Amino acid sequence: MTTDNHAQTIASFWKWQAIDWDRFVAPLEGDVAFFVEAAQEAGSPVLEIGCGTGRTLIPIAQSGIEIVGLDLSESMLAEAQQKVIRLDSQTQQRIQLVQGDMRDFSLGRKFNLVLVTFAFVFLTTPEAQREALACIAKHLAESGRLIITNPDPKLDLLAAYLAPLGNALKQEKMIEREETNTRVIVWASRQYDPSLQILKSTYLYEEADAEGTVIGRHHHHLVSRQSYRFEMQHLFASCGYEINALYGDFKRKPFAYGDIQIWVVRKKEGVKQMNHSQ
Ligand SMILES: C[S@@+](CC[C@H](N)C(=O)[O-])C[C@H]1O[C@@H](n2cnc3c(N)ncnc32)[C@H](O)[C@@H]1O
Numbered sequence: 319m320t321t322d323n324h325a326q327t328i329a330s331f332w333k334w335q336a337i338d339w340d341r342f343v344a345p346l347e348g349d350v351a352f353f354v355e356a357a358q359e360a361g362s363p364v365l366e367i368g369c370g371t372g373r374t375l376i377p378i379a380q381s382g383i384e385i386v387g388l389d390l391s392e393s394m395l396a397e398a399q400q401k402v403i404r405l406d407s408q409t410q411q412r413i414q415l416v417q418g419d420m421r422d423f424s425l426g427r428k429f430n431l432v433l434v435t436f437a438f439v440f441l442t443t444p445e446a447q448r449e450a451l452a453c454i455a456k457h458l459a460e461s462g463r464l465i466i467t468n469p470d471p472k473l474d475l476l477a478a479y480l481a482p483l484g485n486a487l488k489q490e491k492m493i494e495r496e497e498t499n500t501r502v503i504v505w506a507s508r509q510y511d512p513s514l515q516i517l518k519s520t521y522l523y524e525e526a527d528a529e530g531t532v533i534g535r536h537h538h539h540l541v542s543r544q545s546y547r548f549e550m551q552h553l554f555a556s557c558g559y560e561i562n563a564l565y566g567d568f569k570r571k572p573f574a575y576g577d578i579q580i581w582v583v584r585k586k587e588g589v590k591q592m593n594h595s596q
Pocket residue numbers: 328332343367368369370371372373374388389390391394418419420421435436437440441
């Protein structure tokens with residue numbers, strides 16, 4: 319397994335984020351239903367990479383599909399596991415959670431569908447992206463599909479983060495933690511490096527008690543890579559994939575600038591998969 323800066327940053331960020339992720343994530347209209355439908359069409363087994371807390375994985379398993387969830391973060395997988403143990407035993411048996419890095423994993427089996435759900439963006443170099451695509455290809459059945467969701471780089475938003483220290487810290491979210499009767503205020507500042515297409519986000523989390531007194535402060539960094547539409551297209555071609563569809567939302571609207579990139583691809587027939595080092 320790969321252990322380097324990427325793995326450490328991911329582990330440290332998601333360790334802190336894990337307990338709040340389901341409250342933090344802004345639900346995207348129809349994403350879970352879209353993935354469940356794709357899994358139903360493909361049939362078992364399905365692999366979800368970056369499965370996190372199981373937001374998508376669990377509904378897929380509940381729809382009768384056998385699914386493996388792979389994630390780099392032990393903490394996110396621990397949250398997923400907490401939910402899995404509350405499911406009925408038949409659904410539980412359809413789920414396997416595995417800690418691993420999408421750049422370098424080996425499950426020793428092939429899948430009819432591989433999903434990379436809001437996680438490809440954390441591969442911060444073209445080399446890491448190629449490594450992941452090569453590794454995924456080894457896990458895809460011959461007629462299997464790969465679906466990757468990526469944010470489309472929005473130049474007007476990124477322009478606000480071009481200053482060397484990024485934009486001023488801004489309050490972004492407020493999370494209620496009912497279990498401790500506390501509230502977490504999330505502040506963020508971002509800096510964008512257009513030459514590397516790297517977005518660095520710094521998050522400050524302030525936890526306040528019922529009276530509003532701040533009882534804890536943490537800050538964390540997250541690094542992601544903005545990948546453009548035609549860059550992704552070339553990346554797929556150079557890694558031996560052909561594109562079936564590019565949608566702009568989970569109702570399958572044709573993609574337009576600024577939408578979510580929803581890529582549906584498969585291995586090109588008769589093409590030997592490239593090793594990422596080639
Ligand atoms: C934004 S969260 C998405 C979680 C889930 N897919 C969802 O939509 O709720 C990204 C997830 O990707 C995982 N991740 C990031 N880099 C990874 C890597 N190299 N290999 C496997 N998982 C990774 C993180 O640990 C995190 O759980």
